[in-house]
Amino acid sequence: MKQIHTDVVIIGSGLVGLVAAHCLASLDFKVAVVDKKNFHNSENMTKDIRTVAVSEGSKQFLENLSLWKDLNKYSEPIKNIKVFNRRPSNKIYFENSNKNQLLGYVIKNTIFSKILRNKISKNQKVKTYFNSEVKNIVPSYDFSQVYLKDKVINAKLTIAADGKNSTVRNIIGTKIYKKKYPEMALVLNLFHEKSLNGTAYEIFNKTGPFALLPMLSKNNFYQSSIIWSNKESFVKNLLCSDNKFIANIIEEKVGEIIGKVKRINSKQSFPLSAHINEKFFNKRLIYIGDSAHSIHPIAGQGWNLGIKDVKHVMNLCKTSELDIGDENFCKNYNNLSYKDSFQLLQITDKLNAHFINNNFSNKMLSNIGFQIIENNISIKDRITKFAMGV
């Protein structure tokens, strides 16, 4: 078998693994990126119609990595967020008091991934092994070995970034705590009549949250993405319905905001679950992004949380007394990332449980909570800063 030697091997080139590759290459490490997908053949790719709402904090990180200048023109800014609890009168409006920053930026996953892959293909420090599935991993305290079909990659640090159904986790035998939600997320991209003017909307319904995110307009049409968590049967029925029927339902729900639906461009469903690994490391291996943790998309923070993992890795690499991949490095990474992830998993899970609970006292509590937050600038400011990741 061919032997390859590198500093870091990253398994998984999703939106977290790719940013990690850029980040480590920018620190002068030699990086190998492995993915089972064949990115050279677009027909083999599964189409992901989702968008990612990049927080201001993550955008600043991408800026420092010189990635944002290529992404900026494909992103639509979020200037305000309006949150409704079932009725328009139960509302909280979030805006940022710092006029030099925005609340977030919406980018299509496919464009995001393509730009990041183009950048790494030009980076001498990064070697890609696409269309390559991981067969085995042998982590040890000296270096770890990642076995592909016809080669072995030897690295000081192995990073698992292979998503929520991580194969690495199965190979290593890392246990997880998992929760499956009975709802599914329906994702729709559509053209419509009215502009959202940089406002994102989140409507808490008794069946689950409904998010409306502004996207870059195209061919003079205003465009947005809807992420609608609802009962599995409802989502499946809607997916099978014709687009005219779906458009009518959307107009009934948010017609006042978006006007007439001009066209449904794409629709897709996603099962909803959350998990956290019992730990984020094993000898010279660490987990980042969805391979370590996945959360309910209620707050649009899953990818942003993965970027926090990458930031922790970067900061540890800059700590001179640590050797990349050694025991202290991996343990320190675990200590830094686990707390953030566990906290956000709890917050998103509880938020979702609270808003779908139809109990009278629960609804009363939500209404009072909405009024308090809406009228208290300091609480609002803290929530805004938390969502912005700054």
Ligand SMILES: Cc1cc2nc3c(=O)[nH]c(=O)nc-3n(C[C@H](O)[C@H](O)[C@H](O)COP(=O)(O)OP(=O)(O)OC[C@H]3O[C@@H](n4cnc5c(N)ncnc54)[C@H](O)[C@@H]3O)c2cc1C
């Ligand atoms: C409906 C929905 C909406 C969302 N919206 C937002 C949002 O607005 N903002 C936000 O921050 N987050 C959002 N998220 C979460 C976000 O999509 C994920 O957190 C993020 O995409 C995870 O990226 P990742 O790179 O960790 O994993 P993935 O994107 O899952 O990438 C994993 C990669 O690993 C590869 N791989 C898998 N197995 C192997 C193997 N055995 N060998 C080699 N390669 C392998 C895969 O091919 C893939 O390329 C949303 C999630 C959902 C479900």
